[in-house]
Amino acid sequence: MARARAEGVDFLAARVAGARGPLRIAGAGRRQDYGEPVAAEAALLETAPAAGIRAYEPAELYVTVGAATSLAELDKVLRAEGQELAAEPLGGLDETVGGVHAVGLAGPRRLALGTLRDHVLGCQLIDGGGAVLDFGGTVIKNVAGYDVSRLQVGALGTLGLVTELSLRVRGLPPAELTTALECSAAEALQRANEALAKGMPVAATRWERGELHLRLAGSEGAVRRARHELGGEEVAGANEKIWEPLAQLKAERFAAAKKVWLCALPPLAELPFDDLGLIEWAGARRWFFDDAPADVRGAVAAAGGQATCCRRPEGDDTPAFPTPAPVNLAIQRRLKEAFDPRGIFNPGRFGYL
């Protein structure tokens, strides 16, 4: 069903339709260093005209938001109703909703909340020909047509200029607390996964330099009980000190590092250099920094995972992403061709495409 089109979208569509060469799409422009750089000749196309909250129905648990809206603004509107995004994006409050979705990475609370693509209900995008398309909607259950909305998450703006997103929201948890205990990386993986297998309300885990933090969230009773059963010392002010900086990429080691690896792994896989890392998601995501060995990517792949190089010092030519297997690559290329036959959106962003 065609929805009323927000102001600014037609302007952007006309820019795309009239483009005579490649375009570099930018919201707040805060994540241009993630992935490979866009080809230098690309003209800047700012998503700013697609800003603003279009519809917010707290009782229906969704918000429809223009892609250029800042996370800070969205957060303020949702908190006023005692709600938050159902998925926690990885990114600063000064970033745009479209930006964190194009990157597609989730914050520390993935264990409780899932990832961004889990909670995208619908999207509006401008395709490579300048047509404005709507996919999905605002309801949770919807299997009409292929799931193009989820496909856009993490596509780094190469499959279209996303102008609007409908996202699931949820009520803030009634109770939260964080505990800390000292243990090795291997023991941390074991403890965190055991807690999850027992159904404990663990929203986030973080292990670094011999210390495991568990963020518990849920009802008062459940949090109290998990606190008792899982042990550790309660940490005051943990959200401000630990979790928010981690979600906003402002944790101490992110700020200082010249090289940053983000690794997705089976949670219990053990890497020989785990001790050097910051381990989240009960082991399913691990960050490594300047002191990591040269072949992080090879070691992670051997353990059944994937390593993305998020930041590189000047002169380091490590590719940002591993090249997909040939069949996957062929499919991805044909998808790109379908959405952007002229190849104008963010050329070069994935390197291999």
Next chain:
Amino acid sequence: MAIEPAKLAGLLAELKEAVGADSVLHGPAQLEPYGCDALTMYQRLPAAVALPADAAQVAAILKICHRLQVPVVTRGAGTGLSGGALPHEDGVLMVTAKMRDIVRIDPLARTAVVQPGVRNLAVSDAAARYGLFYPPDPSSQVACTIGGNVAENSGGVRCLKYGLTVHNVVALRCLTAAGEEFEVSAADAGYDLLALLHGSEGMLAVVLEATVALAALPEARATMLCAFDSYQAGGDAIAAIVAAGVVPAGLEMMDGFAVEVVEEFLGLGYPKDAALVLICETDGLAEDARGQLAQVERICAGFGARDVRIAADDAERERMWRGRKAALPAVGRRATDYYCIDGTIPRHELGATLEKISELSKKHGLPCANVFHAGDGNLHPLIMFHAGDEDEARRARDFGSEILAACVAAGGTVTGEHGVGVEKLNEMCLQFKEEELAMFHGVKEAFDPAGLLNPGKAIPTLQRCAEFGMMHVHDGQLAHPELERF
């Protein structure tokens, strides 16, 4: 257009060579049981049925069909409700029934690796010894397969809390239509092919193996049942429960007529003469399950709930659920045939949409019982009719189509969890405009350039929509706004 006899003979010979003569069926008598899925109003025999036993045989079948340009329709248990596994008359129906191994379970990582023909419930049964289960629970879970669940992105009662299939599968090993193997995983950078394959109705790839996420079996469950005297009150109570931040593991409703039909069948003692009966279950740690149910009870009281019952034990809990779970068979006893519709609407539209369905029931002169996943606004109106009566069958289809149009008009969708299949091709023209449908065809071509996997399903051709005459939505304006659209 039937397949040429010489081509069929060549196809059968090659298939028999690849999977063994016993695993290739042909001729009307052998093909008859495969003529439809659970949507029996569409029937068609394939040229042949092939029953591969392993990944190598699936690859062999696909390569043969690709070389001979023969369509392939993949079928799990055939429990689909939209004709997604309806055979192609010139094609091979590839049935995954033999591929039912649970390859391994990793209890601490909470994953299971399963073949596509493994039944949904078999995963939970096997995981139970580790205190784990596989959350998505489509009502056909005793029979339906994981491969089919991926194809349809199946939901179920628990998905409000635990998510759909797409939220519970972490990796897939697949074959393209050309028989090339590839893997997709939640860990992949780049395009999210894993998400795209969910709900793709067997048109993009064939699943060889799925790695599914398991969740901790809840320590406690708390269940209540109550009645409301109007659609509006019941609908508003549902919206209020969800808005309050309660996330039940089941939030189901039945209308008064559905209750009457179920009572006649089972005599469970559900409240009589109610507009709606609500069943709500919360689960998790004991503290969560009890606390959340108490909250639900308070909210329902505020909307005039009566006959509030809280299950005292597991036996009573089972009894409360039995009526909801037996609703379809109960309707099947009352009517010779029934047609199960699957639209989703925003929760606040529940009351108004039920009123609309009631009006449509009178207009078409066909009774309709409503059972639904109220928590996520997913309606399953059950239209009763006689399939033998051509006029009734036509009215049933029109009635269903008008319900779906009402769902789209209310801001919802033509299919929440059953898929488009062949059933809702026309209604897709209502929900999407030409450029969007063209993009769907582009996605299909990216995976299957030759168009051999389940051709003709899920996405209508632009020509079909033009003929259907509903293809004229531009900028929110219908071409003929003066016409009433249901």
